[in-house]
Amino acid sequence: MAHIQLKNVSKKFGGHTALRHLDLDIADGEFFVLLGETGAGKTTTLRIIAGLEKPTEGQVFIDGIDVADWGAAERDVALVLQQYSLYPRYTVRQNLEFPLKSRLRRVPDAEIAERVTRVAKTLRIEHLLERKTDKLSGGEMQRVSIGRAIVRKPRVFLMDEPLSALDAKLREALRTELKNIQMNLGQTFLFVTHDQIEAMSMGDKIGVLNRGQLVQTGTPGDIYANPKNTFVARAVGSPPMNLIDGKLVSGRAVMAPINVELPYSGAAAASTDGRALTFGIRPEDIVVEQGAPAEARVHDVENHGVEKILTLSVGNATLHATVPARTNLKIDETVSFSWNPDKVVLFDQKSGQNLRHAG
């Protein structure tokens, strides 16, 4: 069991505020991903939960208990880092046994052997057990690091960008494996990353952190479809959401900067007439078709196998649109486009806030 809560947690390092009034609620058994750019405060959050750093203000609760007076060992959390902290002269088996051999734990030898075998099987490193860890590849080393965390059976796993040093293919494979492991263990994982694809593909929930502040928490689906503000709209999705300034006039989106006018059928149309807005539309909701009301020039075509990503020039702006791979378009060609009028998200132009979130 591990339900993690942070209440109003702030952290200052001298004059620098790394975290501001952070409220976080991670349910027992949840795979929670904290997504943020470099310096956003991700590692600091993990270190505070792990008991390696004290918050300047606010409280941390584990299963409803305020753990302010608990040291790192009592909190019983496992921290997995980007840099593998393995003993290079030890074998994989010895590395996995190590956390169980402390005098405090007093795990019987037979149980140690059994647990090590089970973890090695889960991570598919059984064949490496007798090898020294300095003779492993990066991906194998990271598996052993994760194994060292699992073998201890901690209350909670804290993972600090554990996949970011691996090559793309391995990262993808380990993403799926880690998610499966978490589901099988049924334990609470807090995983931090700057990679939105990792966040979207692994998280039951995502928290978006910007300069020490939690901007939005939700399922990947919520955050993608209904970002709280233009910061989140840009942070999640690849390519990101198209954001175009304009106004609603009699139920139509008038986008003067690109000299385009398109239909809008979402809610809140009446109260926003004439107000300075930013229209958000995902690339897959831009419809490229003959005879549509707006025109653009194809600036770039990126083939992604199942689909193509078009970069379109409209006036001085660029828009991204995803189209089926069979679409045959050439650079500099002129295309007509529209959008799915139900999928447009309205943001206040000045504050960047999603009008649906503002109520």
Ligand SMILES: Nc1ncnc2c1ncn2[C@@H]1O[C@H](COP(=O)(O)OP(=O)(O)OP(=O)(O)O)[C@@H](O)[C@H]1O
């Ligand atoms: N011990 C420290 N002393 C001073 N400043 C610190 C300390 N630890 C972190 N900071 C600062 O706090 C801010 C948040 O750092 P943190 O490491 O939590 O960010 P992060 O989101 O994990 O970034 P990264 O992805 O680069 O690891 C940064 O501006 C960092 O420079």
